[in-house]
């Protein structure tokens with residue numbers, strides 16, 4: 419059983435359900451039961467990791483589907499509580515050796531951390547997102563075979579479910595050892611075969627409107643990757659450096675670079691002087707790294723292999739909101755003030771558990787960026803000289819204002 423929709427009651431409310439648990443299913447109705455769906459709301463027996471939300475609309479076939487597939491227990495009540503999937507167990511835990519290596523080097527390659535089935539569904543989701551759901555990817559592509567976007571979990575359910583309900587939060591907490599873990603955000607970096615776009619060397623912390631060190635990123639590749647096909651490389655131990663570098667994006671966005679920080683050296687040319695490390699990876703292997711470690715990647719010099727990567731990031735206890743010029747724009751309302759711990763609907767808690775108020779809206783359906791937040795950011799770009807006609811060009815302006 420995959421997913422379906424059901425019209426419940428006379429109120430024209432369409433309930434949508436999705437079966438996700440491996441082998442999970444919604445039980446068959448008891449034979450002979452009165453299965454009319456007209457005047458009361460059905461309470462559904464939903465096994466572990468099954469979940470459903472609400473859409474508006476009508477569907478006759480959905481009505482049949484619910485009759486065929488669900489155990490219905492008619493009651494007078496009109497509201498059915500939203501149920502969230504329980505987070506799944508990681509398919510494997512990090513070993514003590516991996517955790518020690520992470521602490522020493524600032525990065526590890528965790529082999530076989532994710533299952534093949536998850537990688538397959540992410541491939542499908544990513545290709546769909548690139549063509550249909552992204553904010554930035556089409557506009558920033560510039561014909562070079564590079565696609566990237568951020569906060570896709572707000573629009574795409576596969577991304578959302580991996581972020582909030584998979585085993586990743588628990589693995590993150592093996593590193594963070596936090597009282598509470600929040601999902602920070604996710605991002606994708608696609609370099610199609612032959613894409614020459616490099617990811618300049620950088621430290622992630624320079625890009626973010628937060629302070630704190632307890633952030634961990636999972637870099638997930640959906641393709642076999644080598645240095646030649648744009649494998650990510652790191653300077654081992656650089657997480658301990660005091661030096662901070664400019665936030666240089668693959669598109670050299672002028673807004674993000676508008677700080678006094680120096681540009682990071684191209685460490686790929688300094689291999690004799692620095693401990694530069696990278697790994698040949700297979701789908702399922704995951705790079706795990708912190709916010710201070712220097713990293714970058716070359717273009718994809720393979721002629722026949724795409725390099726599709728996703729980065730999911732989690733935050734622990736010491737991370738505070740710290741809005742600054744030249745950091746990634748937040749295009750959703752978040753209600754945070756400088757100095758606040760992360761939380762709320764943009765950076766929801768995932769451990770010890772999700773909080774209903776933080777994710778209920780997103781659970782109902784995709785949450786496009788807030789027009790107010792978008793407008794505010796575009797105005798800010800303009801005020802600071804990066805808007806249309808401004809002397810400094812930011813690709814964010816072009817992409818977000820739809821002039822891509």
Ligand SMILES: O=C(O)CCC(=O)C(=O)O
Pocket residue numbers: 607617622635637650713714715727729
């Ligand atoms: O995939 C890339 O080239 C860049 C990834 C990256 O810098 C990151 O995830 O922090």
